[in-house]
Amino acid sequence: MSHPNFPNLFTPLDLGFTTLSNRVLMGSMHTGLEDRDATGEQLAAYFLERAKGGVGLIVTGGVYPNKESGNGAPIHKGSFGWMDSDDAIPIHAHVTSAVHQTDTKICLQLLHTGRYAYSPDCVAPSPIKSPISPFPPKELDEEGIEKQIADFVSASVRAQKAGYDGVEIMGSEGYFLNQFIVTHTNKRTDRWGGSYENRIRLPIEVVRRVREAVGTDFIIIYRLSMIDLVPDGSTFEEVVQLAKAIERAGATIINTGIGWHEARIPTIATSVPRRAWTWVTKKLMGHVSIPVITSNRINTPQVAEDVLADGCADMVSMARPFLADAEFMAKAKNGQSALIAPCIGCNQACLDHVFSMKTSSCLVNPRACYETDLSYEPAAIAKSVAIVGAGPAGLATALVAAERGHKVTLFDRATELGGQLNIAKMVPGKEEFFGLIDYYAAQMADLGVELRLGTNADVAALKGFDEVVVATGVTPRDPGIEGQDGPNVLSYIDVLKNGTPVGKRVAVIGAGGIGFDVAEFLVHEGKSPAEDLDLWKREWGVGDPAETRGGLRTEGPQPHASPRQVTLLQRKKQKLGKGLGKTTGWIHRAALKMKDVVEIAGVNYERIDSDGLHISYGEARENPTLLAVDTIVLCAGQLPERSLADALEAAGITPHVIGGADVAAELDAKRAINQGSRLAAAF
């Protein structure tokens, strides 16, 4: 019988020799555990939780088939991340036997990074350095190419011996196989370069020979770049030609890859509209007879169901949503979609960690990748817990404490849940925060947390609780600028939360996370591009690969003109936005550049008057300048709001102080949620 809410999502997929229990793939994610887990036990625990949650098929993080295909750093050797010798088989068998306790199938992703490898030994079709790697690659000769194919084959055979249901051959995102396909990176004149037939010879040969070696009853997924988003990328006609050849070579499934890593168009960040790329996969439907998977910014069961119902694909890949909530599928199946922790597309704890050589986790789920270290066991003694502050720190504490069986009362002066999340949600491109607040509201109701909103919790109200948690957040820092009390000066709270009108010429004081957010808010008008796909595609210059190579519009990005002239300032001399997210900072900087935001570093704020903001430069306070603006917005950082914590201590109650109330500097929701969850895990 089909599922009442998600009939497409929960339809099994028959692959002939095996059947997937539903239409959802947990897409490949490098978590960093691949590089550190020498036994496979941590990864086994991580995958087992997701498998128990009911996902149909899992693809592991990228695993290198040989030495030249991956990172050269020594910590990587002898861990899960390599399939270059038989020693890897028992490590991987831990994972496959764990997952096979359930109905879920699991494939190993074989990743050859080619010129993206962070190693002086990297190889590529041609010796052209990538813009995102310091190492120029060595050009492979005929023998070298044959070796790469043989290594893909050996690694696939080892994967089969380790108990995998199949492999995914990574052919997209600008990695090794993709590098052969486009002229941008392949300048060869032998049988592996030149014509398109020659350039696609390598991926086809890899699939063909892997199939030959593993036999018929083994899944081969080929991840195919459907829109390269780089100059000289493939046309859609070429994509179809490759897909057909990959099917003939023996692939079981084609998965979608979107954009090369070096592309200057965001593909998965939170400001990318939901299901932004499913139209690309849909174009391939009907051209091949094997199942096709679509991917990127699909983060709720309803979106996934709609994608399938619209005929965009046979299956949906979601990756980060399974970091956010291992039970995504089980909750969807049981009518508990509102209780699914949503992936907000922030990258803050997943990709940003991986690109900083740290283990991944998830902003909304600090247990992700820490399954063996952090558990939320039922409490031995149920305590009464008072939490003051319903921002991310307080909400996370309440959720975990209540889940463990404590009796939780949550206070907030505001009449709505969410604290600073309510500020973030107002920024165009950060609409996912609405969903995060809704999730917490649903969880609070489900777990029976007593909400005392609109309540100023004082010492008297907090007496008698077994545990008192102060998560009162932050207050804006006073920058002490002469004239800042004038009518032309606003705080970020006035702008983002209170909707106070702002003039046409604006100076934003402070270029941290909030200064950037305010600037982004001020340069938009009307519908947020994150909620209007056509508008977003125009803003970033995304075209149809059937009309323009690689899907890059010839006219480039066409952003809407900003309704205001905005100047963003900081006192430090360094480039603005240096502290923004590792994988998303460039998007914020590019978005403001497109709107002609003027960025000024190394200033002193001399005074504010009715003419505008007076600044000077450097320690000698040189070059006095008037920025003739109508409005000045203060985004000068934040300080801990500790007055309640101090009052409690004076009254002899020792509270747990968390989130911004604890440390305001470099506060973000990731730290707040992590701290709150870990505190509540220990009550």
Ligand code: NAP
């Ligand atoms: P911040 O990132 O620490 O930035 C504070 C800014 O104020 C800096 O540009 C600083 O630059 C300036 N500043 C500091 N003291 C000043 C003073 N006395 N006078 C004038 N300017 C001063 O703090 P934030 O912008 O408040 O951001 C932190 C918050 O942002 C967190 O709550 C987080 O949740 C949120 N957030 C984070 C992100 C993210 O990407 N992680 C994004 C958006 C929002 P100078 O000292 O050089 O002038």
Ligand code: SF4
């Ligand atoms: Fe999603 Fe952010 Fe969690 Fe990454 S850290 S999985 S982007 S919510």
